[in-house]
Amino acid sequence: MKKLLLLSLFITSIYAQTLDCKNTNTTYNTMDCLKINILEAETVLNKYFTESKKRYAYDTKLISLMDESQKRWLSYRESECSAVYQMWIEGSIRVIVAGNCRLDMTKKRTHEIWETYLTYQDSTPPILKNPN
Numbered sequence: 001m002k003k004l005l006l007l008s009l010f011i012t013s014i015y016a017q018t019l020d021c022k023n024t025n026t027t028y029n030t031m032d033c034l035k036i037n038i039l040e041a042e043t044v045l046n047k048y049f050t051e052s053k054k055r056y057a058y059d060t061k062l063i064s065l066m067d068e069s070q071k072r073w074l075s076y077r078e079s080e081c082s083a084v085y086q087m088w089i090e091g092s093i094r095v096i097v098a099g100n101c102r103l104d105m106t107k108k109r110t111h112e113i114w115e116t117y118l119t120y121q122d123s124t125p126p127i128l129k130n131p132n
Contacts, residue, residue, distance in 0.1 A: 027092065034099040041106040044131055048110050051128055052117035066117075077105045107131070 021033035049070060056062045085098035110131045118127040 027096070031095055031099065034096060034103065038099060038103050038106065041103055041110070045106050045110045045113070048113045048118065048128060048131060052113055055117060055127060073109060077102065077109075080105065 019029060019033055019036075021029075021036065024030040024033055049066075053063055053066060056066070081098045081101035084101045085094050088094035088097045091097075114126065114128060114131050120126065
């Protein structure tokens with residue numbers, strides 16, 4: 001699974017180099033750029049979640065709860081963005097709006113994981129930098 005994700009990211013990054021995502025001029029280019037951004041955001045989310053689990057590897061109960069929480073969050077994100085898609089079902093923009101939902105929620109979750117599991121209450125620097 002990890003190898004497939006890395007291969008997909010590699011292929012996507014090569015394709016992204018041919019796109020000008022700052023100046024998209026078609027719906028298809030906008031959707032392609034959005035897919036690239038989502039894939040990148042999900043890669044960052046996975047990195048932060050993995051680092052969180054490494055930090056607390058000694059606490060198997062916590063790791064189990066974190067895994068369950070992430071599984072439920074992924075399900076929630078899918079349901080929420082499906083609802084957004086359905087809300088815009090009559091419009092050609094539905095894919096973009098639903099994709100933005102997925103991207104925004106992924107970035108927020110990454111920040112949430114960083115803030116909860118990878119920072120300290122004192123002045124100790126966080127384990128990873130702020131994802132925002």
